[in-house]
Amino acid sequence: MRWLWIDRIIDHEPNRRLVAIKNVSLAEEHLHDYIVDGQVVMPASLLIEGMAQTAGILVGTTSNFKEKVILAKITKAVFDRDVTAGDTVRYDATIDRIDEGGAATTGTLDRRVAGGDAWERIGRIELMFSHIDNNMAGTEFPEHNFVFSDNFKMILDAAGLGEYVCNSEGT
Amino acid sequence: MNRDDIFSKIQEVLDDALGVDEDEVTSEASLTADLGAESIDFLDIVFRIEKTFDVKISQGELFPENLADNAEWVADGKLTNTGLEMLKGRMAHVDFAAFESGDRSISKLGDAITVDSLVNFVEIKLAG
Numbered sequence A: 001m002r003w004l005w006i007d008r009i010i011d012h013e014p015n016r017r018l019v020a021i022k023n024v025s026l027a028e029e030h031l032h033d034y035i036v037d038g039q040v041v042m043p044a045s046l047l048i049e050g051m052a053q054t055a056g057i058l059v060g061t062t063s064n065f066k067e068k069v070i071l072a073k074i075t076k077a078v079f080d081r082d083v084t085a086g087d088t089v090r091y092d093a094t095i096d097r098i099d100e101g102g103a104a105t106t107g108t109l110d111r112r113v114a115g116g117d118a119w120e121r122i123g124r125i126e127l128m129f130s131h132i133d134n135n136m137a138g139t140e141f142p143e144h145n146f147v148f149s150d151n152f153k154m155i156l157d158a159a160g161l162g163e164y165v166c167n168s169e170g171t
Numbered sequence B: 001m002n003r004d005d006i007f008s009k010i011q012e013v014l015d016d017a018l019g020v021d022e023d024e025v026t027s028e029a030s031l032t033a034d035l036g037a038e039s040i041d042f043l044d045i046v047f048r049i050e051k052t053f054d055v056k057i058s059q060g061e062l063f064p065e066n067l068a069d070n071a072e073w074v075a076d077g078k079l080t081n082t083g084l085e086m087l088k089g090r091m092a093h094v095d096f097a098a099f100e101s102g103d104r105s106i107s108k109l110g111d112a113i114t115v116d117s118l119v120n121f122v123e124i125k126l127a128g
Helices: A029-033 A044-061 A150-158 A162-168 B003-018 B039-053 B081-090 B097-101 B106-112 B115-127
Strands: A008-013 A017-023 A069-079 A088-098 A102-112 A119-131
Touching (some): A008 A044, A017 A044, A044 A102, A044 A119, A069 A102, A069 B039, A102 B039, A119 B039, A150 A162, B003 B115, B039 B115, B097 B106
Antiparallel strands (some): A008 A017, A017 A088, A088 A102, A102 A119
């Protein structure tokens, strides 16, 4: 099982944009190993992984998950604020360019302002993904696609995006 | 757009794609050997050149790809004469002279792609 760093997909514009959120909790053990000025902090590397999962799913949907989509490059990652327990973060990923070889995405990272519905921008992340195998057409999902495994399917189903998985199975 | 303008924009492209300083991006600098580009960077550079110059680049047009699949082009990990002639015909923007007279290992082919190669490519593309 792959470790998920997003909780829910909240918006999807096919072939263009995907938005996901994560609620950061003190129950996450890793936070207790990363304390800055007396406060637990979500490591930037895991925020990047959250964006990679958001953008990776978006790229995956464009081929109905027939392609194995692998994070190949962190082109840019800028963080203005820390994320801590109790925060909700929002990953908003957009495809800049995609072809047979892979995809380039840009994304913004927002944090919900405590006690309200407003969001503040706290980061920008640009990524490159590689389609490592162009011959995956017709392969059954998810058994033979180690990238988009069962727990990703759970998130997709919850967001009403299960149809993309079905299409990859040719059904 | 003249050659100097193209060079200047290519410097920006490589600055963004590879995180190198513009003064490292000299005309003769090799993308792999001097600027540290890896295979995924080539895709990044293709995307950025398309965006910067508003051109469409086909797979394998700017950088050689999938050569090893063809036994006529690559034998024992080295580019054959047939392969080299094919590349020269298909990739007029690259100067293969040093590669031709040196180690023809396919793994060294990327070293032949220089900043000048990219400028040549864009110049040809915009003229075409």
